[in-house]
């Protein structure tokens with residue numbers, strides 16, 4: 621499973637890009653707004669920081685507008701992937717863009733049926749939002765498990781980006797489910813490296829080492 625960062629904050633991406641852990645980045649209009657900058661401003665910078673795909677989302681809600689925006693977005697850098705919402709007009713746009721060789725990430729996926737439609741339209745990636753399904757009392761990770769099964773059964777090349785991740789448990793479950801990618805917010809990514817027993821074990825090693833010097 622590849623690790624992407626789910627943020628439009630360039631400083632946060634820089635910190636992790638240096639560690640070589642992060643392959644790609646996903647953004648959306650809310651994340652860009654939270655960064656305090658514009659999409660036109662942040663996407664080129666993000667594209668230089670990571671080697672893999674960087675998702676930038678369209679604002680239009682009609683097929684023609686989405687296609688127009690997508691063609692402009694991919695001019696920014698070779699690793700731009702165009703994020704398109706899973707609505708009827710979005711699926712039409714994905715079909716056109718896929719025929720042009722433009723990579724897409726179909727976003728706001730909340731059901732197996734939506735995932736299948738996006739894959740059949742030609743989406744390169746699909747993004748199920750697991751945290752938001754949990755928010756309404758459903759099991760978001762179960763959707764990822766089911767999507768992996770279905771995509772394998774029908775031999776679909778579309779890759780699954782588990783999105784709207786809120787915890788380490790989410791990361792573990794989508795990894796076990798076989799998600800191709802987990803896009804992880806910075807706060808959760810920072811938590812992943814820590815384990816109480818690692819800190820405790822390291823403290824004990826250092827203590828024993830210091831004691832051994834005094835013998």
Ligand code: G3P
Nearest residue numbers: 626646751752783784785
């Ligand atoms: O990648 C999708 C993500 O940004 C949405 O996360 O926590 O707002 O549901 P959240």
